[in-house]
Amino acid sequence: MTKPKLAYPLIGLGNVYVKQGHHEDAIRAYREAIDIDPDSADSWNGLGNAYVNLGRYEDAIEAYNMSININPKFAYSQNNLGNVYHSLGRFEEAIKAYNKALEIDSKYSEPWHGIGNIYLDVHKYDDAINAYKNRIKLKPNSVNSWHGLGNVYSHKNCEDCDIKALEAYKKAIDIDPSFSPAWNGLGNVYQHKEIYDEAITAFKKAIEIDPKFAAARLSLASCYKKRGQDDRYEEQIKIAHDLMENEIEYNRACFEAISGNKDNALKLLETALKKNQMGPDWASRDPDLEAIRDDPRFESLLKKFPSKYSTSTTQLEFAAD
């Protein structure tokens, strides 16, 4: 039996451990596979995945680069490398890695999703739309890219964006009715359009699937408040409060705004804008921030953080080839 072949079941074992969330065991299995066959691109790629799951991003980059050095045509490792760079906020390097993955395999759809996520993060909405659509063209049932497309249309301010966002979220739900973020997105659009019955139904569905979905509970509370259903508002706010601890500052700002704590909300919103968690364009329209919108500090805060990025359709302008 050849030595590389002996490493195969260890890679398989590592993959099982990753899926089970036993990442330290996975690292041990991949390392053992690498000891047997140091030239296995699969083992290094798997090791990178396990490191990512433990938040060890620099180790993951090293592992993916080992995989790529061994097999420069391994599109999966290039794509995974792109995902790590994205997590670290190193957008240009991420785009470069995604582009390399696409150069290697133009039929591989995943990198387009990563590119879409980055453009959504930097508020280049037209480019994000193109990227998600490219993914969907290659893989029509990509639930996360339909959801991404819904998110872009939700954030982009255009005449028919709400309708397009609804269509995209509904498509994601058709593909996978248990995908709670799409229900939440759907709820947000209805809430923005002040169609509260539909919004409440959608948020309830998101919460039914994922009871710890803090943002959905918060938006549900906001809808109840709008309709004057104070008991239900209080009930949801109480649950949301306990779930808020680990949320990003933007969501906590929404929570404080809905709870009527203007000062805290504005303070958290400033941090969220500094961290680029959300663009000022969405903050200016988000129904969850309605309670602080009339405050003069809100407007001056948004002026302090104008959108850093244009929404032009310039294709991948910060991507090196």
Next chain:
Amino acid sequence: MVNLEGARVHCIEVSKIEKYYEPIFDLFYKLGIIYYQKNELEKSKEMFRYAVDYKSDSEAINFD
């Protein structure tokens, strides 16, 4: 129609009788992959472990 469970049980039986029968390594490995794809992770792990153990045994014979 594939009797996956039957294959799993038979492979384990064979491995007990013919400890160094090389094709069993491939069978365990392939069963590990099939169970993984079916998201039956405990059985997948079991099959991969048999393959890993076979590797250890065969190494002991071939290389020591």
